[in-house]
Amino acid sequence: MKPMDIREKQPMMTEEKLLDSANASSGEAPVIELESLTKRYGAFTAVDNLSLRIRKGEVFGLLGPNGAGKTTTILMMLGLTERTAGSARICGFDPARSALQVKRRVGYMPDDIGFYEDRTGLDNLVYTARLNGAAPAEAQKRAKELLEKVGLAGSARAKVSTYSRGMRQRLGLADVLVKQPEVIILDEPTLGIDPEGVRELLRLISDLSRNEGITVLLSSHQLQQVQQICDRVGLFVQGKLIACGDIATLSVELNQERRVEVELAVRPWSEGLSARLKALPGVLEVQSGEWKKEEAIPGSSRVTVACDRDLTAAIASEVIHSGAELYDMRRREFGLDEIYHRYFEKKEE
Ligand SMILES: Nc1ncnc2c1ncn2[C@@H]1O[C@H](COP(=O)(O)OP(=O)(O)OP(=O)(O)O)[C@@H](O)[C@H]1O
Numbered sequence: 001m002k003p004m005d006i007r008e009k010q011p012m013m014t015e016e017k018l019l020d021s022a023n024a025s026s027g028e029a030p031v032i033e034l035e036s037l038t039k040r041y042g043a044f045t046a047v048d049n050l051s052l053r054i055r056k057g058e059v060f061g062l063l064g065p066n067g068a069g070k071t072t073t074i075l076m077m078l079g080l081t082e083r084t085a086g087s088a089r090i091c092g093f094d095p096a097r098s099a100l101q102v103k104r105r106v107g108y109m110p111d112d113i114g115f116y117e118d119r120t121g122l123d124n125l126v127y128t129a130r131l132n133g134a135a136p137a138e139a140q141k142r143a144k145e146l147l148e149k150v151g152l153a154g155s156a157r158a159k160v161s162t163y164s165r166g167m168r169q170r171l172g173l174a175d176v177l178v179k180q181p182e183v184i185i186l187d188e189p190t191l192g193i194d195p196e197g198v199r200e201l202l203r204l205i206s207d208l209s210r211n212e213g214i215t216v217l218l219s220s221h222q223l224q225q226v227q228q229i230c231d232r233v234g235l236f237v238q239g240k241l242i243a244c245g246d247i248a249t250l251s252v253e254l255n256q257e258r259r260v261e262v263e264l265a266v267r268p269w270s271e272g273l274s275a276r277l278k279a280l281p282g283v284l285e286v287q288s289g290e291w292k293k294e295e296a297i298p299g300s301s302r303v304t305v306a307c308d309r310d311l312t313a314a315i316a317s318e319v320i321h322s323g324a325e326l327y328d329m330r331r332r333e334f335g336l337d338e339i340y341h342r343y344f345e346k347k348e349e
Pocket residue numbers: 001003041046064065066067068069070071072073221
């Protein structure tokens with residue numbers, strides 16, 4: 001997909017702030033350490049000067065639209081594609097020089113994970129365990145334990161070709177865990193799964209970090225889905241990390257306009273009342289619009305007032321003093337979800 005032009009929005013965070021929040025704060029050596037990592041394909045820069053540190057046991061979400069450079073970053077971290085510049089250390093090893101050492105410690109689940117379709121889930125896991133050096137009895141034991149852990153014990157002896165997409169992703173998770181990795185990297189793990197399957201998969205991933213200290217890096221373009229389990233997220237656009245931090249901090253950092261919207265149900269709506277609201281200091285915009293069918297409050301007009309601060313009380317008072325009736329009032333602040341939506345998805349549209 002063609003990269004989006006977001007240059008007019010940058011910079012969103014200062015360089016220092018970005019570097020600060022891209023660094024894991026603990027004193028321990030980071031498990032993943034990227035320094036000015038860059039990948040160019042000819043004149044095109046797919047990953048641009050990426051610096052990032054992720055500490056042990058952290059769940060980190062690399063978020064961005066299609067084509068942002070997430071997969072390319074992951075491939076460089078695994079030593080599967082050469083970097084153009086910069087450095088990377090994964091579990092203390094440079095993937096460009098010691099790909100095998102990295103591979104031993106990192107479990108990677110690509111977005112198009114492949115299994116032997118005509119073999120059972122159990123067979124597939126035993127095969128991976130054997131490939132990773134487990135003796136036959138140990139391979140069986142590990143495979144069965146993992147199928148239990150990911151909730152597939154009941155389907156262990158069914159062919160993978162009969163598995164749903166959600167079951168395949170859970171089997172994929174078991175498959176990366178079979179070699180007992182320190183880090184797991186999951187590329188778009190929730191893609192194409194129904195909401196229940198997503199919840200289940202995310203719960204499993206979160207448990208792995210909490211209970212077993214496994215470091216998780218997951219890439220996604222669906223912030224709404226993954227934010228609940230990420231300790232920190234990095235927003236990645238056109239090969240650049242434009243913001244990084246925990247969700248609460250990012251919401252504040254990115255919502256620089258501090259915009260608040262107040263939605264009203266008013267009767268009667270008039271030009272006079274519109275002018276009174278527009279005259280309130282801090283009001284940016286007043287718009288009347290149509291109700292969505294299911295939300296309609298009969299006889300009233302739906303009005304949205306955009307403000308640069310919370311003016312709920314002043315707006316209510318103005319409506320009532322004008323002699324109009326106020327049927328409903330809701331305040332909507334922009335959380336990271338809305339910001340992400342405005343930033344990425346609207347641009348994609
Ligand atoms: N081998 C290649 N040659 C040239 N350009 C490439 C190559 N591989 C990737 N790219 C380009 O690099 C950019 C980043 O691609 P990448 O697959 O890393 O993005 P992504 O964030 O993982 O997106 P998606 O979610 O669509 O996989 C894209 O514009 C892509 O077209």
